[in-house]
Amino acid sequence: xxxxxxxxxxxxxxxxxxxxxxxxxxxxxxxxxxxxxxxxxxxxxxxxxxxxxxxxxxxxxxxxxxxxxxxxxxxxxxxxxxxxxxxxxxxxxxxxxxxxxxxxxxxxxxxxxxxxxxxxxxxxxxxxxxxxxx
Numbered sequence: 455x456x457x458x459x460x461x462x463x464x465x466x467x468x469x470x471x472x473x474x475x476x477x478x479x480x481x482x483x484x485x486x487x488x489x490x491x492x493x494x495x496x497x498x499x500x501x502x503x504x505x506x507x508x509x510x511x512x513x514x515x516x517x518x519x520x521x522x523x524x525x526x527x528x529x530x531x532x533x534x535x536x537x538x539x540x541x542x543x544x545x546x547x548x549x550x551x552x553x554x555x556x557x558x559x560x561x562x563x564x565x566x567x568x569x570x571x572x573x574x575x576x577x578x579x580x581x582x583x584x585x586x587x588x
Contacts, residue, residue: 459534467569471546473534475526475559483522491518523553531563541568 457479462470488507497505497513511518527548535542546563553559 457530457534459537461538461540464564468564468566469538469540471531471534471538471540471563471565473527473530473561473563475530477556477558480522480526480553480559481555483526484518487518487522519553523550523559526559527561534563535565540565542566543568 457476458474460472462472464470488511491514492505492507492510493503495505495510495514496502497509500506500509527550531546531548542565544566546565548561548563550559550561
C-alpha cells in the first residue's frame with residue numbers, strides 16, 4: 455500500500471499537497487518502534503531491555519504515537535515532493551487531521567516553490583567583456 459497524494463495549485467509559486475497515508479503503514483511503523491524501544495526501555499519490575507512490548511506500549515503510547523506520526527509525515531512529505539517534481543524554497547505549513555487507530559493519516563502541506571521563469575531570447579544580445587584590454 456502506498457500513500458495518496460493530491461496537488462492543488464494555490465498560485466504559480468504555491469502548492470497544497472494533501473497526503474493520505476494508509477493505516478497499515480502507520481501500524482507497521484508503530485510496531486517496529488515499539489519492538490526497538492522494548493529492547494532498551496527501563497520499566498519498574500523488569501530488567502533493562504526485557505520488558506514486554508505490551509507493557510512498553512501501555513507506558514509510552516502517547517509519545518511513541520506522536521514520534522511515529524512525525525517520522526512518517528517527514529518521510530512521506532519528502533517522497534511526495536520528489537514524486538510531484540516540486541522544488542520547495544521554504545518549510546511547509548502543515549495541518550494534520552487527528553489520527554485514530556485503524557484509520558489513514560491525512561495531512562495537508564502548503565509549500566512555496568520556485569516560481570516558473572520565462573527565459574526570453576538572449577542569444578545574439580551585445581555584451582562587453584569586462585576583461586577586455588584597453
